[in-house]
Amino acid sequence: MIELSLVGMGTGNPDHITRQGVAALNAADVILLPRKGADKADLADLRADLCAQLITNPATRVVGFDMPVRDSAAPDYQGGVNRWHDAIAEVWLAHIQAHLPQGGRLALLVWGDPSLYDSTLRIAQRLALQLPLRVSVVPGITALQALTAAHAIALNEINAPVTITTGRRLRDHGWPANASTVAVMLDGQCSFQQLPTEGVYIWWGAYLGMPNQMCISGLLVDVGQKILEQRQTARAAHGWIMDTYLLRKSDPDPA
Structure with missing residues (x-):
């Protein structure tokens, strides 16, 4: 039996990992840390630094693995993602067989929640x-x-719903029907550029909770153009960027 613990790590700030998460990491026999290539080495280093700070159990082993690369040019998006997930599962399985042949406790750190x-659950x-x-x-913290x-705002308006979607869906389908507040994730192309801007307010953030927030x-x-420029500069400087934003079709400060 393999006991797999998926530990939400928030944005990578060690203060974002709960005490329950720290306990799960220290209870693990093996922690798998993905490597995503030289251009994203900082991400692997960040995970390794978290482990160095939080793991006090000398029996816990930290094992790195090379993350399979998704074919972003695949014509069938869903099929490409599924094949990528299959490849990742095979890598996990190989490391489980190598490092936990008799079973045991395995942990992985997951961005956000x-x-x-x-x-990761799929x-x-x-x-x-x-x-x-x-x-x-x-x-973990989402x-x-x-x-x-970071912006000291509420996610929702009074008695109003929030639609959570992806950049791809925003590009393909536009503003979600009957939504006043839209939270957008997984958007590497700043899909807000495709929207009519009149009356739309945006709260954008990158490296949230980190020193370079x-x-x-x-x-x-x-502010749309400013976001584009600063995002491009930051991504070039760090080799990676994780960002998200909230859109709202209303005056955030009616007074």
């Missing part, structure tokens, strides 16, 4: 088809929590 626009389901597996989840905290807010027509 495993429940929100993250595929990949774990693939493993369950190949070996005895019990999965537990330690929730990107939306970090974003609204960036936040911009205002009417989309006024």
Whole structure:
């Protein structure tokens, strides 16, 4: 039996990992840390630094692995993602067989929270088809929590819903029907550029909760270009960027 703990790590700030998460990491026999290529080495270093700070159990082993690359040019998006997840599951399985042949406790650190626009749970389901597996989840701070905290705003308006979507859906389908507030995730192309800007307010943030945190807010027509420029500069400087934003079709300060 493999006991797999998925530990939400928020934005990578060690203060964002709960005490339950720290306990899960220290209870693990092996922690798998993905490497995503030289241009994203900082991400692997950040995970390694978190482990160095939080793990006090000398028996816990930290093992790195090379993350398979998704074919972003695949004509069938869903099929490309599924093949990518299959490849990741195979890598996990190989490391489990190598490092935990008799079973044991395995942990992975997950950006944000495993429940929100993250595929770690789906990949774990693939493993369950190949070996005895019990999965537990330690929730983490979501990107939306970090974003609204950084801007000191509420996620929703009074008695109003919030639509959470992706940049791809925003590009393909436009503003969600009957939505006044839209939270956008997984958007590497700044899909707000495709929207009519009149009356739309945006709260944008990158590297949330980290020392290099960036936040911009205002009417989309006024700050959209500034977001594009600062995002491009930051991505070039760090080799990666994780950002999200909230859109609202109303005056955020009626007074």
